[in-house]
Amino acid sequence: xxxxxxRIACRRNVNSLTxxxxxxxxxxxxxxxxxxxxNQYVTTHADAMDRPTPSDIDPSVRNAAHRGPCFLPxxxxxxxxxxxxxxxxxxxxxxxxxxxxxxxxNLPDPKTSPVWAGNFMGGDGDPNENDxxxxxxxxxxxxxxxxxxVIDADGNPxxxxxxxxxxxxxxxxxxxxxxxxxxxxxxxxxxxxxASSPSFRNxxxxxxxxxPFEPRLHNRVHVWVGGDMLPGTxxxxxxxxxxxxxxxxxxxxxxxxxxxxxxxxxxxGPEGHNLNDALYPWTTRPADVLNHRDCHCxxxxxxxxxxxxxxxxxxxxxxxxxxxxRDAVFEVTTCRPVRLxxxxxxxxxxxTVDGTSVVVDPGEEGVVAEASLKLSYTGTSAGDTAQxxxxxxxxxxxxxxxxxxxxxxxx
Amino acid sequence: MALHEETNxxxxxHGTEYxxxxxxxxxxxxxPSEHGEVHVTxxxxxxxxxxxxxxxxxxxxxxxxxxxxxxxxxxxxxVDNVPSYRRKKPEGEKA
Numbered sequence: 001x002x003x004x005x006x007r008i009a010c011r012r013n014v015n016s017l018t019x020x021x022x023x024x025x026x027x028x029x030x031x032x033x034x035x036x037x038x039n040q041y042v043t044t045h046a047d048a049m050d051r052p053t054p055s056d057i058d059p060s061v062r063n064a065a066h067r068g069p070c071f072l073p074x075x076x077x078x079x080x081x082x083x084x085x086x087x088x089x090x091x092x093x094x095x096x097x098x099x100x101x102x103x104x105x106n107l108p109d110p111k112t113s114p115v116w117a118g119n120f121m122g123g124d125g126d127p128n129e130n131d132x133x134x135x136x137x138x139x140x141x142x143x144x145x146x147x148x149x150v151i152d153a154d155g156n157p158x159x160x161x162x163x164x165x166x167x168x169x170x171x172x173x174x175x176x177x178x179x180x181x182x183x184x185x186x187x188x189x190x191x192x193x194x195a196s197s198p199s200f201r202n203x204x205x206x207x208x209x210x211x212p213f214e215p216r217l218h219n220r221v222h223v224w225v226g227g228d229m230l231p232g233t234x235x236x237x238x239x240x241x242x243x244x245x246x247x248x249x250x251x252x253x254x255x256x257x258x259x260x261x262x263x264x265x266x267x268x269g270p271e272g273h274n275l276n277d278a279l280y281p282w283t284t285r286p287a288d289v290l291n292h293r294d295c296h297c298x299x300x301x302x303x304x305x306x307x308x309x310x311x312x313x314x315x316x317x318x319x320x321x322x323x324x325x326r327d328a329v330f331e332v333t334t335c336r337p338v339r340l341x342x343x344x345x346x347x348x349x350x351x352t353v354d355g356t357s358v359v360v361d362p363g364e365e366g367v368v369a370e371a372s373l374k375l376s377y378t379g380t381s382a383g384d385t386a387q388x389x390x391x392x393x394x395x396x397x398x399x400x401x402x403x404x405x406x407x408x409x410x411x
Numbered sequence: 412m413a414l415h416e417e418t419n420x421x422x423x424x425h426g427t428e429y430x431x432x433x434x435x436x437x438x439x440x441x442x443p444s445e446h447g448e449v450h451v452t453x454x455x456x457x458x459x460x461x462x463x464x465x466x467x468x469x470x471x472x473x474x475x476x477x478x479x480x481x482x483x484x485x486x487x488x489x490v491d492n493v494p495s496y497r498r499k500k501p502e503g504e505k506a
Contacts, residue, residue, distance in 0.1 A: 050472045060461035060471035067471075150494055153472070158494030168477070206476070215476055222476040230492040232472045 009094035010335030164226030315407035347388025
């Protein structure tokens, strides 16, 4: 039996989205813009960038969202909030991620990526007309009052969206750069800013500490897109969220690769960047978002997380002749089908009920679900006891759980 | 109006050299100051530019992901890319 506890966002690679999924995402973004909710993400980002941490330093050294340890949790929280707002507009929609390194490594011209298609983010800006984007759902159209417009840091309208694909920085980051960053430990290090080395955070954020001093990884994507992705108001371009979804996915991958490397600093760093400091302007702390699944999302590349909720099964005091049923319960967090199968047991005194397997099929979304395998025991004679066990296997990975079973009969 | 209008000069009172350029209607003035810092104004408004210890010059808010090789390059990029400069016309120009 399957019980859906909650539906969560399944964040997929842009290249695997169906046309319907692309349209749903675009519709959600446009609806959020029309509602007035989108622009708060632009001003929140710009405001955090202007806020030095601590307050007596230059924000170029470190600010409330960048150039410091909280860069990754701050943007994870921003994505969580943004995605929830999108899902309130279009239920079931999820942020996609743009694997820019794959585009750089595999496409002769990354500007031909599906990201920039007319049915998704739209294309490059027109260099003959101030780099204004003229194709796709976010195109500038002076005759359409509902066309996409950008705002300045104070929230004032500032014209159409601009892009300069590949004109400020000629290339996107490569897979080799991604691999280098994923191998870097620790998470971050003193002096906790743009010069930290070795530092996974600093490398992924894209600040080189040795030549060539060009923007890398996250920073380079901003610069490669150019136009409205360059200033602190960069969320004006919806592709901002696709870039940061990829960055967040890489952080999640790094966490899996280095399970013993936690978030740093835990308390010895600058204010606003420690594990239990509030992320400005929210009350959320880095400690609250260390597991991306706690942000109600999974990535399509995530392995299913399966937790056995019933480490043993007890049929206590079953009256003779009566049959009792118990559930072996697993909590499953996944965005792809998961099959759990009884491959051993349960022993001669016990029986499986309703089959020996259960499948969690989340459909297009991710789910947190309870999957139950039912077992029964029929009381024999007063004073009898019985023991057995079942072995349950996750078909896709081969992971197994052994669950002991005990029973006794009363009169 | 020309896209660029460049002037270099010396302030009489301070004796410091400065660069002046009108770019897309915005007057950019770059003036060296103490400790290797530079003072920059765009349209008369001071713009704080920091010299990064590694790679060049940056502006934490207006061009946070981008480090330019020269102050004038950075100032031009700010005029090009920051919505507030695109939204407003420089003083003295018709909207």
